[in-house]
Amino acid sequence: MDVPTLILAIPAYDRYGRKATVLVGFFGGLVCMLGMIVGDLKDLESLLRASAFLGKSLVELAFATLFVYSPELFPTALRSGGTGKGSLAARMGGIAAPFVLRGHQLPGLFALSGVTLAAALGVLIYVPETLNKAMPT
Numbered sequence: 163m164d165v166p167t168l169i170l171a172i173p174a175y176d177r178y179g180r181k182a183t184v185l186v187g188f189f190g191g192l193v194c195m196l197g198m199i200v201g202d203l204k205d206l207e208s209l210l211r212a213s214a215f216l217g218k219s220l221v222e223l224a225f226a227t228l229f230v231y232s233p234e235l236f237p238t239a240l241r242s243g244g245t246g247k248g249s250l251a252a253r254m255g256g257i258a259a260p261f262v263l264r265g266h267q268l269p270g271l272f273a274l275s276g277v278t279l280a281a282a283l284g285v286l287i288y289v290p291e292t293l294n295k296a297m298p299t
Contacts, residue, residue, distance in 0.1 A: 168222070
């Protein structure tokens with residue numbers, strides 16, 4: 163599902179803006195995370211799978227957009243360092259992902275991932291939109 167999501171990311175962030183695309187991806191991922199918690203509690207395997215599939219696609223949409231969005235936020239002198247630190251944080255999240263996917267065996271990991279997405283949404287509200295704007299120098 164990654165390839166269609168990545169193909170859809172480009173027209174999405176060019177038409178609706180980088181910030182809106184990341185917000186939709188993170189918020190949708192958070193809603194799907196809640197669906198995974200409900201599906202796990204009620205033993206609804208189809209809801210659990212659908213939530214995981216859609217949530218992964220939405221977070222992938224946000225992740226792909228962040229590779230364009232984050233360098234546009236930093237001034238030229240800080241751009242490579244800021245982008246590198248953001249990429250490092252993303253890789254640390256990738257290392258943690260297999261443990262979150264075993265959330266039904268380790269209680270609280272779905273909730274921790276949901277809190278992380280909610281925190282990212284809270285911070286993103288204050289970040290400016292960069293679509294059709296000059297990059298800071």
